[in-house]
Amino acid sequence: MTKTNLSFTHIALFLLLLLFVDIIHAQSKFKVSNIRSQSVSLDTEIKKAISGFQGNVWIYAKNIDTGRSYELRADERVRTASTIKLAIMVEVFAQVADGSLNWNDKFIIKNKVGGSGILSEFTDGLEVDLKTLVNLMIVVSDNTATNIILDRIGADSVNERMQKLGFKYIRVLRKIGGGGEAKIMKENNNHLFGIGVSTMREMAKLLEMMEKGEIISKKASREMISILRRQQYTDGIGRGLLDTTPIASKSGALDRLRSDVGIIYTRKGRLVIAITIDDMPFVLYNQENPGLKMLWKLSSILQKHL
Structure with a gap:
């Protein structure tokens, strides 16, 4: 091979390398942009859902498998x-x-x-x-x-x-x-x-650690998750789940408050959710409580985006 051919080969390889780097950079920028877009979309949808709702809402949610998360007033005590x-x-x-x-x-x-x-x-x-x-x-x-x-x-x-x-x-x-x-x-x-x-962040973290086997021992964590999967009050974040979608959760109901913390085992990953709704204008102890309906509405949005 002549020196001229070698120089052309080197130039071609160099240009291909530049093109490869540019493609990788573009893909990376697209992924970051896409994640940011999804985050904005999620936040917008959550804010729209609770707009006009008579009560206060606190949220923390995280897909344990992807690391993606969402929070709203997650560090306030409730x-x-x-x-x-x-x-x-x-x-x-x-x-x-x-x-x-x-x-x-x-x-x-x-x-x-x-x-x-x-x-x-x-x-x-x-x-x-x-x-x-x-x-x-x-x-x-x-x-x-x-x-x-x-x-x-x-x-x-x-x-x-x-x-x-x-x-x-x-x-x-x-x-x-x-x-x-x-x-x-x-x-x-x-x-x-x-x-x-x-706080919602800490309640979600407790469940995440339990799911990962980090509370007391792997065996103890597994047994606690098993008990939570048998929990009977699933009219909050698990309200409309299919029977084929497992959930491990614990709910709370007290006068003007409805709360739910749990792990929903979705196809996209294990989604830990902690939501509290409080300060509703009236007390209602049945499944038509607007707090319960809002828990499911927010859960559905979080499942869609995370």
Whole structure:
């Protein structure tokens, strides 16, 4: 091959390399632009959905598999209602793991409280084991089961566990109906939050860590997710899901508040969602509650975009 041919070959290769680099750069710019466009579209659709809604909305959502996320007032403290039972469940599993508790430990049904659950219909004095109490606390959001557990482990131990796990704001404040107050109850206006306080970012992070096997142990995390997948109140973020789309979640309902935190196992990835709706103008305890409908509407939008 002549020197002239070599120089032409080098030039051609150089030009091809420049073209390849330019294509890669263009694709990268397109991807970034597309992601930004999708983010703007998602935010626009969320804002449109809640425009005119009578109530306040807090959101954090993340596709665990792609890393894409969305947030709205995600770091503001909110009332938890029954979603705080997630943190209580974590502490029970931790104490079982270290031997402080045993799943076969027996508890006496007493001091029953109303609201969600079934133990309030049981006869005082009956015995129930710890595993059953935890299942009832999550699966049917049993308030009496929750209080029996808190009488044993204490709100402060739950809060210490959350602190160790890196959560600054997830805190149990008292038992349902009153009593068993945490040490922090009178700090930072905590008394305004009822039974518990959290942020949407931290609630979502707790579920993400659980899904990844990072809470207590892989086995414990897997068992907790299994319980959440059997949770019966799916009229919020899981309201219109197909039977073929699994969800692991915990809902909360209290006067003018509706809250839901969960993982929806979509085809695009595992989508962790935490939404709280509060300050609605009226109290309505049925499936037509506008807060429940809004939870599903926002969930649908997040599933579409994330």
